[in-house]
Amino acid sequence: MKISMTVNGKQYEHDVEPRLLLVHYIRDVLQLTGTHVGCDTSQCGACTVIMDGAAVKACTILAVQADAAQIETIEGLATNGELHPIQRGFWEEHGLQCGFCTPGMIMTTVDLLKNNPAPSEEEIRKGIEGNLCRCTGYQNIVKAIQYAAREMSGTRA
Amino acid sequence: MYPAKFDYVAPSSLDEALRLLSESGGEAKLIAGGHSLLPMMKLRLAQPATLIDIRKIPGLNEIRVDAGGLTIGALVTQAQIASSPEVARALPMLSEAAEKVGDLQVRNKGTIGGSLAHSDPAGDLPAVFLAADGEVIARGASGERTIRATDFFVDILTTALEENEILTQIRFPALAPRTGTAYAKFDHPASHYALTGVAAAVTVGDGGSIHQARVAVTGVGVKAYRAEGVEQALTGRGGDALQAAAERAADGVDCNDDIHASAEYRAHLARVFTRRALATALERAQA
Ligand SMILES: Cc1cc2nc3c(=O)[nH]c(=O)nc-3n(C[C@H](O)[C@H](O)[C@H](O)COP(=O)(O)OP(=O)(O)OC[C@H]3O[C@@H](n4cnc5c(N)ncnc54)[C@H](O)[C@@H]3O)c2cc1C
Ligand code: FES
Ligand code: FES
Numbered sequence: 321m322k323i324s325m326t327v328n329g330k331q332y333e334h335d336v337e338p339r340l341l342l343v344h345y346i347r348d349v350l351q352l353t354g355t356h357v358g359c360d361t362s363q364c365g366a367c368t369v370i371m372d373g374a375a376v377k378a379c380t381i382l383a384v385q386a387d388a389a390q391i392e393t394i395e396g397l398a399t400n401g402e403l404h405p406i407q408r409g410f411w412e413e414h415g416l417q418c419g420f421c422t423p424g425m426i427m428t429t430v431d432l433l434k435n436n437p438a439p440s441e442e443e444i445r446k447g448i449e450g451n452l453c454r455c456t457g458y459q460n461i462v463k464a465i466q467y468a469a470r471e472m473s474g475t476r477a
Numbered sequence: 478m479y480p481a482k483f484d485y486v487a488p489s490s491l492d493e494a495l496r497l498l499s500e501s502g503g504e505a506k507l508i509a510g511g512h513s514l515l516p517m518m519k520l521r522l523a524q525p526a527t528l529i530d531i532r533k534i535p536g537l538n539e540i541r542v543d544a545g546g547l548t549i550g551a552l553v554t555q556a557q558i559a560s561s562p563e564v565a566r567a568l569p570m571l572s573e574a575a576e577k578v579g580d581l582q583v584r585n586k587g588t589i590g591g592s593l594a595h596s597d598p599a600g601d602l603p604a605v606f607l608a609a610d611g612e613v614i615a616r617g618a619s620g621e622r623t624i625r626a627t628d629f630f631v632d633i634l635t636t637a638l639e640e641n642e643i644l645t646q647i648r649f650p651a652l653a654p655r656t657g658t659a660y661a662k663f664d665h666p667a668s669h670y671a672l673t674g675v676a677a678a679v680t681v682g683d684g685g686s687i688h689q690a691r692v693a694v695t696g697v698g699v700k701a702y703r704a705e706g707v708e709q710a711l712t713g714r715g716g717d718a719l720q721a722a723a724e725r726a727a728d729g730v731d732c733n734d735d736i737h738a739s740a741e742y743r744a745h746l747a748r749v750f751t752r753r754a755l756a757t758a759l760e761r762a763q764a
Contacts, residue, residue, distance in 0.1 A: 337482075338482075338484060338485035339479055339480045339481070341479070361478075362516055363668065365582060374556065374585040375585060376582050376585050376586055377582045377583070377586075380511065380512055380515050381511065381515070381586070382511070382515070384485045384487075384530075385532075428581060428582065431581060435560070448581075449581065450579065450581055450582045451580075
């Protein structure tokens with residue numbers, strides 16, 4: 321089946337099998353391997369991308385369901401080689417260890433901060449409920465998101 | 478994990494979807510958010526020959542409030558419900574339940590129509606639908622019909638919807654004056670599905686005693702159910718009756734028993750969370 325979608329501002333068109341998952345389309349067809357597959361059962365959030373403005377788990381969406389959609393992946397965040405404030409937050413606050421969960425954590429944070437630019441610690445923890453990290457214990461991820469929230473609202477403290 | 482092969486269609490009208498559905502002779506399945514169906518298809522627990530994606534059908538994604546109550550289109554997502562100020566005002570327990578579904582990414586995809594049509598024994602919205610005494614509008618080849626909440630859930634993953642019907646709207650009647658509602662949930666820490674979820678709607682009379690209570694429990698039995706024993710034990714009584722009434726939350730229910738929780742533990746959770754949901758609902762009714 322023919323589909324077309326915009327990924328990180330670039331238009332793509334492919335003929336795909338209906339059962340191809342969006343995450344495999346992104347990784348295997350578009351070769352954008354920053355989006356990870358962790359559990360493949362919609363629990364871990366490693367496959368999170370932004371679809372039409374909302375964070376979603378790409379292992380539980382068919383590529384054909386994303387026909388005509390606007391998709392953003394981790395590769396689309398930095399502009400002209402400059403890291404996005406959320407990426408900077410993870411860098412500055414040591415928000416990752418192995419890094420496997422990080423792209424998904426960051427894409428979820430994009431949605432979280434869009435709807436709530438100044439979240440409390442509790443709201444951050446609830447916001448990333450759908451993303452599992454097996455390394456950090458979440459403490460520094462929360463700090464990374466707080467850092468990003470400050471940077472993005474221009475109240476860098 | 479790949480699902481078995483299937484054909485995919487995304488009709489742009491309700492009539493076209495209904496036609497495709499009846500032509501398939503029971504081999505097709507509707508897909509909305511896909512967050513219950515796709516996991517089942519990946520495990521090959523479901524292998525439909527055709528998926529009919531209903532998300533392009535116009536008119537099914539609105540939230541409307543009028544004097545009669547709240548009407549929500551089948552395609553409205555849990556995230557839309559959780560962030561809607563109209564829903565928060567009209568039916569607080571629905572906001573609370575939607576906000577407690579899964580996680581942010583799941584709520585961005587899961588729809589209210591899918592949540593009810595799937596009749597997951599651990600789904601949150603079925604309990605609210607029952608406690609609100611709502612109804613759904615279902616469209617079939619021969620027209621439209623209304624199904625009341627009390628008739629809707631038939632068994633595990635089974636509802637009163639016919640194979641060739643599409644659920645289009647969900648209606649929640651306006652709350653009577655001095656009614657408070659609340660949703661209390663104990664979720665599984667990994668999946669966030671309800672081990673127990675209780676929706677309560679309590680109306681108090683002039684004297685301050687309970688005029689009517691509706692209580693519905695999910696996560697405990699094969700399907701969400703109204704805890705009628707609890708409701709009867711509250712009618713005409715005051716807040717001091719809550720504790721004893723809540724003890725009846727799992728009476729006569731064959732409680733689920735699995736790796737997540739024993740039947741005994743689930744019955745216990747049902748009682749505790751019924752008491753909590755009722756206490757909050759009563760407080761709100763009296764406020
Ligand atoms: C990780 C994870 C955690 C979750 N946690 C929770 C939770 O805590 N609480 C909870 O309640 N749910 C939870 N869910 C389920 C989620 O909310 C589902 O999205 C929802 O139950 C189904 O909605 P859907 O739109 O995705 O339906 P789909 O998966 O698209 O469809 C489900 C079923 O309903 C049918 N259907 C869909 N729409 C219609 C319609 N309009 N008319 C007739 N039939 C229809 C389909 O044919 C299918 O059989 C979770 C899911 C995941 C993946
Ligand atoms: S890979 Fe999609 S949620 Fe884990
Ligand atoms: S940094 Fe290793 S899983 Fe999160």
